[in-house]
Amino acid sequence: MQPTKHNKPTHRRFLVVFAALLLVSCTLIWGIAHDTRQFDLLKEAHVPLRLALSGMVLLAALAATVLFLKRSFTHPVHDLVEYVRQQRNGNDAAPPKSLRERNDDIGLLTNEIQGLLDTLRKQNERLLEQTLNDPLTGLGNRRLLEQRLEIALPLSRRRMAPLSALMVDVDHFKDYNDHYGHPAGDECLVEIANVLRDTFRRETDIVVRLGGEEFLVVLLDVGLDEAMRLAEAMRSMLQAVGIPHEKSSAAPVVTVSIGVATALPGTPIDVESLIACADSALYQCKAKGRNCSVSSIVDKHMLESMQLSTT
Numbered sequence: 627m628q629p630t631k632h633n634k635p636t637h638r639r640f641l642v643v644f645a646a647l648l649l650v651s652c653t654l655i656w657g658i659a660h661d662t663r664q665f666d667l668l669k670e671a672h673v674p675l676r677l678a679l680s681g682m683v684l685l686a687a688l689a690a691t692v693l694f695l696k697r698s699f700t701h702p703v704h705d706l707v708e709y710v711r712q713q714r715n716g717n718d719a720a721p722p723k724s725l726r727e728r729n730d731d732i733g734l735l736t737n738e739i740q741g742l743l744d745t746l747r748k749q750n751e752r753l754l755e756q757t758l759n760d761p762l763t764g765l766g767n768r769r770l771l772e773q774r775l776e777i778a779l780p781l782s783r784r785r786m787a788p789l790s791a792l793m794v795d796v797d798h799f800k801d802y803n804d805h806y807g808h809p810a811g812d813e814c815l816v817e818i819a820n821v822l823r824d825t826f827r828r829e830t831d832i833v834v835r836l837g838g839e840e841f842l843v844v845l846l847d848v849g850l851d852e853a854m855r856l857a858e859a860m861r862s863m864l865q866a867v868g869i870p871h872e873k874s875s876a877a878p879v880v881t882v883s884i885g886v887a888t889a890l891p892g893t894p895i896d897v898e899s900l901i902a903c904a905d906s907a908l909y910q911c912k913a914k915g916r917n918c919s920v921s922s923i924v925d926k927h928m929l930e931s932m933q934l935s936t937t
């Protein structure tokens with residue numbers, strides 16, 4: 627944005643010229659009206675000439691006024707409108723210095739608008755964070771998962787890269803809640819989220835809480851073996867934390883079951899199918915007695931048979 631220059635000396639110059647011209651024209655008009663003899667220069671002049679002269683001075687005063695108003699108010703207001711328009715278009719640059727540093731109402735308005743926009747921006751960021759994050763654990767939520775997979779899945783497919791999803795579910799969590807209380811259950815979920823964060827640290831890893839005591843991890847560019855190794859590492863790390871769980875038949879501490887689904891390179895998988903495949907592997911873990919990981923491979927044939935069974 628190209629700001630026009632509106633500085634104080636310019637204002638003052640305009641004001642002085644304007645006041646001088648106004649004074650001269652008023653004096654001339656007053657002189658004509660009272661036919662005063664004090665103006666030697668105009669004494670002999672005819673009334674029409676005096677009228678024309680004062681008219682010209684008055685016009686000049688008006689022109690100076692218009693110019694002054696344009697330079698002092700119209701242009702800055704235009705700059706201000708342009709600034710607001712650019713903000714609306716996503717440009718978050720600060721307003722021009724010439725506006726911010728004005729000591730008048732336009733400067734005040736500029737700074738107020740800037741403050742308001744900053745506040746709105748911060749509130750928007752907070753709201754966006756709330757809509758994409760799980761408030762209890764601070765992990766992403768299902769919306770974040772969908773948002774990220776919308777880009778990651780087609781990209782992964784085009785690059786012919788594998789992709790793995792881990793469905794992590796806490797074992798006998800109802801019993802944990804019933805025995806230790808809901809607040810302790812919340813703390814337990816936070817602890818599990820921390821272990822997930824510590825295990826899946828790559829920038830491309832997507833770790834979310836799907837709801838309740840279910841978490842989903844999506845690992846891009848990760849094949850079955852690596853996914854299973856990481857699933858086991860996570861399980862061991864949680865057991866090492868050792869959150870007591872007296873009511874679990876799987877272990878004396880809190881444990882998880884992990885269903886791992888790996889999509890082979892080029893598999894046209896979507897979010898729903900990925901979750902369904904990891905979920906069915908998780909179901910097998912539970913059937914096996916919990917506190918374990920089960921893997922499954924997702925390819926075109928498996929997806930087709932899944933679609934057939936749902937139609």
Ligand SMILES: Nc1nc2c(ncn2[C@@H]2O[C@H](COP(=O)(O)OP(=O)(O)OP(=O)(O)O)[C@@H](O)[C@H]2O)c(=O)[nH]1
Nearest residue numbers: 795796797798799800801803808811812838839912
């Ligand atoms: N503390 C707490 N509990 C939750 C939250 N969300 C869901 N739960 C509880 O998680 C429990 C899940 O129970 P189930 O689905 O029966 O699963 P489970 O007891 O872990 O049994 P398995 O998964 O078969 O081992 C329920 O008691 C829910 O009330 C939460 O945010 N905080």
